[in-house]
Amino acid sequence: MSIPATGTPSLAPTAQRVGERLSELARIGGETGGGVTRLAYTETERDAHRRFCAWANAAGASCNTDPAGNSVAVFQEGTPYFLIGSHLDTVVHGGRYDGAAGVVGALETAEAIGPVHLGVRVVAFAAEEGARFGRPTLGSSLAAGLLDGDALAKLRDARGTTLLSAASSVGLDPAQTPSWLGDDVACYFELHIEQGRQLEAGSARIGLVDAIAGSVRLQLDLRGRADHSGATPMRARADALAAASECVLAVEDTARRNRSTVATVGRMHINPNNVTTIPGQVTLTVDVRDVDPDLQRRAAGLVLEAATKIAVRRGVRLAPEVLSLQPPVVLSAWPRAILYDECRARGVAFRVLPSGAGHDAAVVARRAPAAMLFIPCVDGVSHAPNEQASPGDIALASDLLCRAIRRTDELLLAARR
16 A cells, blocks of 8 residues: 655656755855855754754654754655665865755655655765764764764864764764664665766766775874974984874875775874974874775775884884774665666666765665765865756756656565565
8 A cells, every 4th residue: 555645745856946955055054165064063064954854844744853963854654664865964164065965855856756655764864974073974873873882982073072072062962872774774875976077077967886985094193202493403303294294195105006095194283383393293184995895904004004114213103093994885786776777768878886985875785775876076076165066967866766766666565465
């Protein structure tokens, strides 16, 4: 028996409505230069979630937020259910499409899909970006039961604020999050900008993701000796920044040894950071990614080995720490095959490709079938104010999701008979 939709479905996803909603979200945490900053567990992130729930309520859906800050809108009751979504937080000075495009696209899909036999829910995950606390996909990991209280208690931002304190300040308590991502999810679908150039270069409007790269995030703390920059001979220095600079180059060299490996030093803190003082302490973060788990582990190990040798040779102390470790994930083949068929049926140019960036889909895939659609972003730019994508492509991807979910619903219903 079909379950009626809780609200009145739209005729179809539209580029105009997508653009309007993205513009509205961009004003939450919007900056003068066109960028957006909505860091995890801040009022701006919460404001975006409140906007999401308001849209869902207006469409007739109920919307609730769990203790981790994940907001879930129920458009059609029933279990198991289809889950569609992405995230609403951003990096510092980020763009308006990363994450938000997927949430808006998910709303478009849920509003347009019409009655199906299984349930339909849309999720806006919290704290997907690791920009504030160094660990990504916090909201989805908590919902999947993959993050314990001890790990949560250790997380702090650059100002020393603990994650638990930051969450409490906006009315949340992540340590109390129930594990709700599991067998009840028939399939998770996530729409996202590519954050790369392959689709644009190949004139494809849609990307079907087959695997998501893993990420090892390291923190290297180098401690030398702060001295006067004019009075200390070069041979007598224990310069932490000089050692850190060598480490940065070692990270780059390590990544270049394998075609699929990428590695980045994205943040560095220098102490005391004075013009006339030799740096006595430098802390830097390293992000190592690969779709091959063996190459990922090997690259991270080589970075630590190189940093150790540099520290010994330069007479500085090294204290390394693994901030997070996420293995690569191969996404389910059967929902991707359905999306493949829908693209061909509509004559949509597409290609199958891996994702170099991490996503909530990689977390959900450890608990339920998951699929991802990419849309192109201009020049591959992301995590920057000039990040751009087409609302028309988002509407197209949302329509493909509608078709794929309807088809999946029919197949799953037939399998249960």
